[in-house]
Amino acid sequence: MKCLMLPSIILSLLIFAGSVWANDPPDNSNEILGYGADVPLQRLVFKLAHSAGGIGGPSNEDLVANMGALFASAELEAKPLFTATELSGLQQNISAPILDPMTRLGGYYELPLSPQTDRQKLAELYQQLQLLPEVELAYVQPVPELATTDSDSVVTPLIFTPDFESRQGYLNSGSNGINARYAWDFPGGRGEQIKVVDIEGGWNVTHEDMPALFLTMGTQISNSSWRNHGTAVLGVIGGMDNNYGVTGIANQAEMGYVSIGSYSTSNAILQAAGHLSPGDVILIELHSRGPDDGTACTCNQGQCHYVPMEYYQAVFDAIRMVTDMGITVVEAAGNGDVNLDAPVFNGIFDKQVRDSGAIMVGASDYDQRSPSCFSNHGERIDAHGWGQFVTTMGYGDLQSIDEQFWYTAYFSGTSSASPIVTGSVAVLQGIAKSQLGAPLSPEQVRALVSETGTPQTGDLARRIGPLPNLQTAIDSLLEPQQGFDSVLGDAPSLTLAGADFGEWTLYVPQNQLTLVDDHTWELTLTVPERLTDSEYKLVLDANWATNWGGSGDGVSVALARDGGNAKVSLVAGEYRLTVTEGDNANAPLQVDWQVISADQSDSVFGASANLKISGADFDDWMMDNEAWALTYIGNGQWRKLVVATGGLNASPYKLVLNNDWATNWGGGAIGASATLTSGGDNASITLPAGSYYLVVTEGSSVSAPLTVTWRDVNAAPTSEVTFRCFNGETYPGQSVYVVGNQPELGNWDPAAALLLSSDAYPTWQGALSLPTNTALAWKCVKREENNPTAGVEWQSGDNNQLTIGTDSHYQTEGQF
Numbered sequence: 149m150k151c152l153m154l155p156s157i158i159l160s161l162l163i164f165a166g167s168v169w170a171n172d173p174p175d176n177s178n179e180i181l182g183y184g185a186d187v188p189l190q191r192l193v194f195k196l197a198h199s200a201g202g203i204g205g206p207s208n209e210d211l212v213a214n215m216g217a218l219f220a221s222a223e224l225e226a227k228p229l230f231t232a233t234e235l236s237g238l239q240q241n242i243s244a245p246i247l248d249p250m251t252r253l254g255g256y257y258e259l260p261l262s263p264q265t266d267r268q269k270l271a272e273l274y275q276q277l278q279l280l281p282e283v284e285l286a287y288v289q290p291v292p293e294l295a296t297t298d299s300d301s302v303v304t305p306l307i308f309t310p311d312f313e314s315r316q317g318y319l320n321s322g323s324n325g326i327n328a329r330y331a332w333d334f335p336g337g338r339g340e341q342i343k344v345v346d347i348e349g350g351w352n353v354t355h356e357d358m359p360a361l362f363l364t365m366g367t368q369i370s371n372s373s374w375r376n377h378g379t380a381v382l383g384v385i386g387g388m389d390n391n392y393g394v395t396g397i398a399n400q401a402e403m404g405y406v407s408i409g410s411y412s413t414s415n416a417i418l419q420a421a422g423h424l425s426p427g428d429v430i431l432i433e434l435h436s437r438g439p440d441d442g443t444a445c446t447c448n449q450g451q452c453h454y455v456p457m458e459y460y461q462a463v464f465d466a467i468r469m470v471t472d473m474g475i476t477v478v479e480a481a482g483n484g485d486v487n488l489d490a491p492v493f494n495g496i497f498d499k500q501v502r503d504s505g506a507i508m509v510g511a512s513d514y515d516q517r518s519p520s521c522f523s524n525h526g527e528r529i530d531a532h533g534w535g536q537f538v539t540t541m542g543y544g545d546l547q548s549i550d551e552q553f554w555y556t557a558y559f560s561g562t563s564s565a566s567p568i569v570t571g572s573v574a575v576l577q578g579i580a581k582s583q584l585g586a587p588l589s590p591e592q593v594r595a596l597v598s599e600t601g602t603p604q605t606g607d608l609a610r611r612i613g614p615l616p617n618l619q620t621a622i623d624s625l626l627e628p629q630q631g632f633d634s635v636l637g638d639a640p641s642l643t644l645a646g647a648d649f650g651e652w653t654l655y656v657p658q659n660q661l662t663l664v665d666d667h668t669w670e671l672t673l674t675v676p677e678r679l680t681d682s683e684y685k686l687v688l689d690a691n692w693a694t695n696w697g698g699s700g701d702g703v704s705v706a707l708a709r710d711g712g713n714a715k716v717s718l719v720a721g722e723y724r725l726t727v728t729e730g731d732n733a734n735a736p737l738q739v740d741w742q743v744i745s746a747d748q749s750d751s752v753f754g755a756s757a758n759l760k761i762s763g764a765d766f767d768d769w770m771m772d773n774e775a776w777a778l779t780y781i782g783n784g785q786w787r788k789l790v791v792a793t794g795g796l797n798a799s800p801y802k803l804v805l806n807n808d809w810a811t812n813w814g815g816g817a818i819g820a821s822a823t824l825t826s827g828g829d830n831a832s833i834t835l836p837a838g839s840y841y842l843v844v845t846e847g848s849s850v851s852a853p854l855t856v857t858w859r860d861v862n863a864a865p866t867s868e869v870t871f872r873c874f875n876g877e878t879y880p881g882q883s884v885y886v887v888g889n890q891p892e893l894g895n896w897d898p899a900a901a902l903l904l905s906s907d908a909y910p911t912w913q914g915a916l917s918l919p920t921n922t923a924l925a926w927k928c929v930k931r932e933e934n935n936p937t938a939g940v941e942w943q944s945g946d947n948n949q950l951t952i953g954t955d956s957h958y959q960t961e962g963q964f
Contacts, residue, residue, distance in 0.1 A: 177271035181288050189261045192224070192270065193549060194277050194286040196255035197768065208255060211282055222273040223266070224259040255284070285310075285547075309356065309392040309553055312546065315539040316394060317514065318384075318568050321619070321665050323602055323724070324515055326533075326568065328397050331575045331618040336582030338389075339398025339574040341427075345420040346381055346405045347413065348433040350374035354552045357393035357541050359386045363404025363423050366411050376542040378405065380559045381433055383541030384567035385574065393555060394540050397571025398578065408434070413457055414466040417477075426474025427577045427587025431570045432457055432467075432506075433563055435482035441490035448522035454484035455524065458504045459496070471505030471590040476577065478570040479506040480562040481524040481612075488526030497528035507573065507594045510612030511535025511565040515775060516744055517615050518606025523562060525610040530598050532612040533568030536560045537775065540567075572597060572616035576625065583626060600624050602664065605672050605722065605744055619665075633666045635729050636688055642669050644725065646684030646713070649673075654690040661686075667729040672744070675718050678782070683713035686727065686737060696737045702868075702917075703741040703781060704841060704861070709734050719782030721746035740861075743779040743787070751780055752846050753805060759786050761842065763801030763830070766790075771807050778803075784846040789861070795837040800830035803844065803854060813854045815934065820858040821892035821916070823885075823903035825933055826851050833858055843917075853903055853933065857892060859917070866917040867952050873904060873928035873943070874963035876912045881932050882939045884912035888926030888947075892916055898929050899936035924950040928962045 178185060196208055212226050219226050261270070270288070277286040288308070313319070319328040331337035343362065349369035353361060358379070368375070386403040387396035404423070406416040413434060420430050438455030445452035456479055458464040467477050481488070488497040495501040510532040511523040519525055520535035536558070539546065543556035576596060577587045588596065600621040601614025634640050642661040645652050650659050661669040686707060688694035698708030701715045722744040727737050748755045759778045760771060767773045778786035803824060805811040815825030818832050839861040847853050859866075876884040885901035887894050893916075894900030904912035918924065928943040943962050950960040 177267035180271035180275060181267065185267070189265070189267075189270075189288055191261055192259040192274060192277075192286070192288050194226075194257055194259075195284045196257070197282055197284045197764070212257060218273065218276065219259060222259075222269040224261070224270075224273070226257045226259050228254075228257055261288075309547065309555075311392050312539055312555060313395045315546075315557055318534050318538060319395070319397065322668070323664050323670055323726075324517060324615070326397070326572055326616045327619040327665075328571070328575070331579065331622060334579050334583070334622060336578035336580070337575055337622075339386075339401030339571070339578045341581050342398065342574045342578045342587075343402045343404065343424055343428040344385055344398065344431065344570060344574050345424065345429070346378060346385075346403070346431050346433060347408065347416045347420060348374065348378050348381070348405070349408055351378035351382060351405055352376070352542065352551060352554075355379055355383075355541050355554070356552050357383060357387045357390070359388050359396075359399070359403050361404050362402045363406070363420070365405070365419055366407030366416065367409035368407050369409045376544075376554070376556075377433070377563060379542035379554075380538075380540045380556060381431070381563065381567045383555075384538060384559070384564065385431075385571040387541060397568065398574035401574045401578065412462075414460075414462040417463070417466040417470055421470045421473060421475055424475050426589075427476070427581055429476045429478060429570055429574050429577065430470060431566060432463075432477065432479045433566060435480055435484065435562070436460070438482075438484065438486065439492050441486050441488075441492050443485070443487060443490070445485040446521045448483055448485065451483045451522065453486060454482045455486055455488075456480060456482050456508060458506060458508075459493075464502070464504050467504040467506050474587070474589060476573055476590045476593055477504070477506040478566055478573060479504075479508050480566040481508050481510045481529050483511070483522040483561045483563075484524055485522050486524040486526075487610075488524055488528050490526075497526055499528065505590045505594075507531060507569060507590075507597065509533060509562060509566040509569045511560075511562045512604065512612060512615065513606075513774075514538070516606065517602065517604050518744065519604065519610040519612045520561075523565075523610075523612055525612050527611055529611055529613045530594055531569050531601055532604060532615055533565030535562065535565050537773070538564035538568070540564075569597065569616055572618055572621075575618060576621055579622060580625065596621050596625060603672070605724065617664075634663055635667065635731065635735075636733055641689050642727065643687045643690060644671060644673075644684060645687050646682060648675075648679055648682045649684055654687055654692075661725065661727060669727040669729075671725040672722070673725065674722050675720055677720050678747075679716065679718045681715045681717055683715055685713055686739070688733075694733070698736075700739065702866075703787075704739070704859075706736040706738050708736050714739070716741060717782070719747045719750070719780075742789075743781050746780045746782060748780045750782070751784065752849060752852075758806050759844065760804050760807065761788060761790075761801055762804050763799060765792075765796060765799045766801060771804060778842070778844060786844040786846075788842045790840045790842050790858075792835055792837055792840060796833050796835045798832045798834050800832050802830055803856075805850070811850065815853075817856070817900075819891065819894065819900040821894070821902060822856055822900055823933075824854045824856055826853075828934070831856075848905065848907060855903060855914070855916075857916070867920050868915055868957050869918050869924070869950065869952065870915045870957070870959045871902070871904065871913060871926070872959070872961045873912045874961065875910055876904075876906075876928065876930065876964055877910045878906075878930055879939070881934065882930055883933050885929050885931060886914065886916075886926055887929045888924060890918060890922070890924065890926075892918060893926055898931050898940055901929060901931075903933070918952055920952055922952040924952055924960070926950075926960070926962070928964060930964075 277283050321327045383394050385396050387394040389395045389399045406420045434457050435454045507530045510529045511520040512532045514534040514537045538559040539557045540559050544554035546555040546557040581587045597616050602617045603614050644659045661671040664670045685695045685697040696707035697714045698711035700707040724742040726740045762771050767776045778788040781787050802812045802814040813824035814831045815828040817824045841859045843857045845855040871886045873884050884904050887901040904914040925947040930941040932938040948962045
């Protein structure tokens with residue numbers, strides 16, 4: 149875990165205390181704090197980073213105590229913002245099990261202010277808190293006042309709320325987003341002229357990011373779970389575009405609600421419809437217990453066998469009446485892990501038997517489009533959305549000040565999936581109304597979303613429908629068709645052909661890649677058994693005259709025009725083949741075989757093991773985010789794509805097995821190619837901004853060292869080099885390494901060298917991917933595993949030399 153350096157904190161405080169409170173400082177407090185002198189201020193709030201107080205680090209109380217001199221200089225005293233009793237009580241009102249209030253909110257502290265507080269000292273204190281790396285955020289909060297719900301009123305936001313749009317991955321282009329930003333460039337593409345009504349139980353209408361509501365009907369259920377839930381839903385659809393907080397998918401649509409606090413679900417549907425017109429949208433954010441479909445729930449046991457609301461006939465009839473009126477209804481499929489095609493339902497979810505006209509929505513794992521374990525599934529489901537890690541308003545785990553400033557990064561379930569689809573529908577109806585002069589019928593918009601979406605992955609027997617793709621939907625809707633900007637042609641066809649991929653036949657539909665974004669192609673395929681050096685090519689327009697192969701060998705390579713066959717080795721599993729075009733039709737293609745699920749039977753960690761990177765810049769040391777889990781790619785190797793938008797600067801991390809700190813690797817290892825040993829200090833990595841593959845190679849046992857390599861996704865092609873060191877006799881605790889003139893070999897630093905395997909002792913060997921066309925110089929070196937400066941013994945004589953050309957494999961040897 150991260151070990152925070154207390155001496156550096158103390159030093160910064162001493163510098164601060166000695167320089168800030170000079171006589172007669174310039175009075176720029178209003179500019180710094182963002183409030184005029186006439187605005188009464190209530191508290192200064194700061195939050196310690198999640199890693200503070202982690203394993204091996206000081207406690208939150210220690211950190212705050214070391215800041216005591218700083219606070220005393222401003223004549224203020226810090227205390228926890230949330231007591232343990234408050235946090236424990238909050239847990240009872242949280243519906244998303246992934247939230248942990250004690251951990252997520254325990255880092256908040258406040259400094260109560262009074263009218264007598266010196267604002268200049270407060271401003272300087274506020275600035276210094278923002279500079280401390282141990283402080284995640286800091287802000288000054290005014291005394292709260294009554295807020296108006298008048299639609300004509302102007303709400304002044306708390307200016308310290310950051311813009312969370314970058315966290316809203318569901319807005320993005322690519323295979324796991326709906327491409328909302330593409331839609332926003334079209335007239336009507338933000339849901340203009342469309343009304344959306346949410347049917348559930350409660351909403352926080354005073355939230356800073358809540359749009360003006362045209363309809364507020366029914367008595368709200370007085371419960372924080374209901375209120376946070378409804379707030380989160382409206383945030384996904386209609387959060388205001390205002391440079392802070394979140395941005396809704398259809399952020400110019402008119403939003404409203406009808407609460408079931410005073411209406412039945414079926415009556416609420418009709419009440420909403422009385423205020424709507426054709427093209428407008430109703431969202432049903434409810435589910436209820438249904439019959440046992442005969443299968444056991446694999447997760448979310450508390451909602452096992454819950455079904456969509458149209459299971460009940462009165463609700464079905466209300467939906468059918470409303471859709472007949474031209475109003476689109478979007479309905480959550482439910483979180484009951486139910487097969488809606490099961491015999492117990494007697495076909496009522498078969499559209500040929502009984503069709504309400506609603507768009508029914510399932511839930512996926514956010515980064516793979518595969519069914520969430522809790523999601524209901526079946527042929528009735530029309531589309532899916534993210535079922536986890538949805539950033540929106542409410543709950544307070546992402547930002548928790550006063551409730552009107554609460555945000556979450558963990559909204560989940562078909563509850564988070566349904567507003568994603570609802571926002572997409574509102575956008576399409578807005579464009580249709582603006583561009584075509586009339587909205588689509590409920591049947592037309594349902595078909596458009598289903599037929600143009602990005603297909604689901606994972607277990608296809610658990611059907612959840614496609615993820616909406618607004619770019620393909622809009623291109624299909626409007627004439628002339630606008631399409632993607634492919635350098636391969638106006639209507640190109642790209643095919644995977646190979647011995648194990650259709651036996652080199654070019655006319656296999658399931659091997660056709662799909663252009664999913666400008667210059668990016670994708671294909672999801674299943675590999676039924678292990679492939680070793682399986683040969684393949686990519687072929688344009690079913691014509692061998694235009695093909696890519698060359699010397700590409702590996703799961704992430706650049707394929708050249710013509711030449712020999714490419715090769716790939718894969719374990720049995722499901723893969724997403726992603727191909728990125730070059731800048732012209734003859735340029736190389738970047739190919740990545742991304743593992744969706746793989747056979748781990750040959751992993752020393754076990755067939756169901758979970759290997760995860762945890763660190764300050766990865767999961768905040770929390771280990772509750774499966775987005776940071778590595779994927780097994782076979783042959784004892786694991787991989788994770790890491791996007792370092794702002795770069796990584798001595799970023800601390802460890803690798804953890806099965807979410808249990810009892811089995812972790814760090815050992816103080818440093819660099820882009822390093823050996824991690826069990827326990828010990830954190831490893832660290834420094835990389836410029838970019839995208840990297842973290843590749844981890846297992847040792848011979850669960851407790852053996854791990855070899856890690858951080859490889860630039862856009863780096864030059866590589867060749868695999870096998871190193872052998874003969875006569876490597878060592879004492880217990882001492883091992884043999886390779887050190888050389890490449891970063892992957894430590895740049896001649898034994899502390900960052902590559903550890904070899906002793907399986908053929910006293911011969912040591914190991915392999916590493918290194919850039920092609922490289923002049924390699926290296927030596928064998930001995931050192932102790934847990935002390936890089938002890939037991940160091942170099943191979944005598946001249947350096948070993950190897951010229952790495954463009955072949956896929958090389959072998960080189962040295963000896964003591």
